Amino acid sequence: RVNQNDFVKAFDQYQHARVTRTARIVLSSREMGRIYHAKGVERLVRNSLWKGRTPERFYDAMEWLYGWNVGNCLG
Numbered sequence: 001r002v003n004q005n006d007f008v009k010a011f012d013q014y015q016h017a018r019v020t021r022t023a024r025i026v027l028s029s030r031e032m033g034r035i036y037h038a039k040g041v042e043r044l045v046r047n048s049l050w051k052g053r054t055p056e057r058f059y060d061a062m063e064w065l066y067g068w069n070v071g072n073c074l075g
Helices: 007-036 040-050 055-061 070-074
Strands: none
Touching: 007 070
16 A cells, blocks of 8 residues: 555556556557457457347446556555
């Protein structure tokens, strides 16, 4: 746990979490772009896999992105 007065340690931990998370965001964005803009057979497979999928399931899959809290990396 980071002490309130240990700003250097806190910033180092935040930087590590930020770089890791940002890399995941970039890679996930590319993959989602490929999936959402699929053509041909890839589109048919995607549609078949996603048929009947609830909106909640899509939201749950993005929880790692939108539910993130900076405090999690300072634990």
